[in-house]
Amino acid sequence: MFRLEDLGWNEFFSLQWPQSEQDEWRPARIAEENRELYKVFSEQREAVAELAGKLRHEAQSRADLPAVGDWVLVSGGWGGVLQGKDRATIHRVLTRRSKFSRKSAGTRTEEQIVAANVDTLLVVTSLQQEFNLRRVERYLSLAWDSGARPVVVLNKCDLCEVSAIADAEAALAALRVPWVVASATRGDGILQIADLVSGAPSVKTCAFLGSSGVGKSSLINALLGTDRQATRDVRAADGKGRHTTTTRQMIVMPGGGILIDTPGMRELQLWDAAEGLQQTFADIKAMAQQCRFRDCRHEREPGCAVRAAAEHGELNEERLASYRKLVREERFIEAKQDAAVRAQQTKELKRLMRGVNRFYRERGR
Numbered sequence: 001m002f003r004l005e006d007l008g009w010n011e012f013f014s015l016q017w018p019q020s021e022q023d024e025w026r027p028a029r030i031a032e033e034n035r036e037l038y039k040v041f042s043e044q045r046e047a048v049a050e051l052a053g054k055l056r057h058e059a060q061s062r063a064d065l066p067a068v069g070d071w072v073l074v075s076g077g078w079g080g081v082l083q084g085k086d087r088a089t090i091h092r093v094l095t096r097r098s099k100f101s102r103k104s105a106g107t108r109t110e111e112q113i114v115a116a117n118v119d120t121l122l123v124v125t126s127l128q129q130e131f132n133l134r135r136v137e138r139y140l141s142l143a144w145d146s147g148a149r150p151v152v153v154l155n156k157c158d159l160c161e162v163s164a165i166a167d168a169e170a171a172l173a174a175l176r177v178p179w180v181v182a183s184a185t186r187g188d189g190i191l192q193i194a195d196l197v198s199g200a201p202s203v204k205t206c207a208f209l210g211s212s213g214v215g216k217s218s219l220i221n222a223l224l225g226t227d228r229q230a231t232r233d234v235r236a237a238d239g240k241g242r243h244t245t246t247t248r249q250m251i252v253m254p255g256g257g258i259l260i261d262t263p264g265m266r267e268l269q270l271w272d273a274a275e276g277l278q279q280t281f282a283d284i285k286a287m288a289q290q291c292r293f294r295d296c297r298h299e300r301e302p303g304c305a306v307r308a309a310a311e312h313g314e315l316n317e318e319r320l321a322s323y324r325k326l327v328r329e330e331r332f333i334e335a336k337q338d339a340a341v342r343a344q345q346t347k348e349l350k351r352l353m354r355g356v357n358r359f360y361r362e363r364g365r
Contacts, residue, residue, distance in 0.1 A: 004043050008117065008203045008258055013071045016094045025073040025091055030066045030116075031250040038066060040074060040088060041252070049074055049088035062104070066093050067113035068248040069205060069260055098147030100207060103269035109336040111271050115207040115248065115260045118148040120196050124210035124219065125152065127160040131168040134322045137280055138268055139209060140177060141326055145276035148207075151196065152179040155215040158186045175280065184218035194223055197257035205250075205258040212264025220261055224253065270330050277330060281323045287315065298324065 007029045017027055028042035028049070038049045049072075051065065059065050066072050071094040076087065096116045104112040115121075123139045125132065136152060143150035154168050165181060172179045182189030197206045208216040221227050251259040278285050284306055288296060292303025298320065299307075309315040 002041055002043055002252065006203060006252065006256070007041055007043075008205050009071070010202065012097055013094050016071075017073065021073060025075050027094075028072055028074045028088070028090075029250065030068050030070045030072060032247055033066065033068055034247055036065075037087075038090065040072065040090075041250070042074070047074075047088045049090050052089050052091045055091060055093075061110060063101070063111040063113055064093070066090060067099070067116045068250055069116035069118060069207070070094070070096065071117065100142060100146040100148065100209070101271045102142060102265070103271045103333055109333065114209070114262055114265075117205060118146070118207045118260065119204045120206040121146060121148045121150045122193065122196070122206055122208050123150055123152045124155050124208055124214045124216050126156045126211075126214040127154050127164055127168060128156040131164065131171070133168075133171050134318070135211070135268075136172075137175070137319075137322055138270075138326065140175065140280045141273045141276040142268070142270060143209075143276065144279040145273050150177060152177055153189070153193065153210075153219065154179055154181045155219065156183060157181045157188055158183040174283075176282065182219065184215050184222045187222065190219075190222050193219065197223070197253060197259060198255070203257060205260065207260040207262060209262055210264065211266065214264070216261060216264075220251065220259055223259065224251070270326065270333055273326075273330055274334075277323070277326055281319075284315070284320065284323050297327075 028040035030038050031041050032039040040047055040049045072090045073092045074088045074090050076089050098118050099116045100114045101111050104110045121143045152172055180189040180192045197204055210216055249261045287306045287309050290305035293301055296304050298304050310317050310320045
């Protein structure tokens with residue numbers, strides 16, 4: 001049994017639960033999702049919940065449906081009902097304080113919310129293999145736009161040389177993002193991470209993000225002091241990870257604080273990351289103020305200060321290439337979003353006109 005405050009409930013959410021709904025619906029937090037069945041935590045207990053038909057019908061996209069970390073209003077499932085086979089019903093998703101989103105995998109242009117109402121995003125990367133700064137930049141571009149604070153975790157420091165740690169720290173210092181050097185097996189950095197989720201002065205929610213095999217579940221086990229999350233070794237041949245966490249899960253820490261474990265993401269496409277790109281690449285943004293043209297793309301335009309900085313060694317060429325790639329991807333996604341909106345509007349207009357034509361046909365009979 002939980003107190004709502006132990007789950008992260010605060011005034012921001014309580015203001016969205018009017019007196020008129022308090023006798024019928026109760027607040028709960030999404031702890032796990034599995035094919036539109038949800039595990040929810042509330043002050044009564046945990047329960048299995050499903051979507052109300054009205055909520056499902058009115059949802060314009062997947063982003064309107066609950067995600068792990070969301071606060072929702074539910075009915076049923078408690079007060080003895082849970083002891084039978086009835087499920088709780090989710091009627092409304094409360095407005096989110098933050099969300100980490102990406103474009104959903106596949107060809108559809110749709111937002112997928114990975115974790116909602118998160119205070120700190122722990123971007124976990126492994127030092128066992130070569131540090132991938134380009135992938136960290138991609139994560140940070142999305143993280144800065146989420147409304148949560150990103151922190152990079154350099155995990156498996158016990159399996160690499162000191163020089164590799166120093167190189168990774170220097171790269172992160174240039175990005176102006178905080179980091180923690182950690183080892184789940186040796187205990188390095190565990191206390192620092194625990195401080196981020198300690199729950200003082202109020203309950204914090206931290207989500208672990210990263211590729212398969214970087215050690216997210218091992219870090220969570222170290223924080224909990226128990227082997228709760230399943231783990232597997234990386235492949236010896238290429239150091240690539242294997243999925244152990246298969247669904248996003250919310251875990252309430254015994255000492256206070258909330259963790260969200262996420263499956264390893266092999267595909268991480270941008271979604272509404274324009275502001276995050278500007279923050280991740282703040283150095284390029286500052287240089288761009290000196291470009292001749294305000295809409296300079298830093299490619300072939302004359303008088304480009306950014307390209308000049310790269311040519312004179314003041315800006316890393318790979319970093320500039322990463323920036324260009326992410327900006328192109330963001331613009332492509334934005335264009336597809338606009339096209340999808342136009343297609344939906346056209347569909348709605350056609351449906352409306354069919355109704356109008358039917359009305360006039362029937363009136364003329």
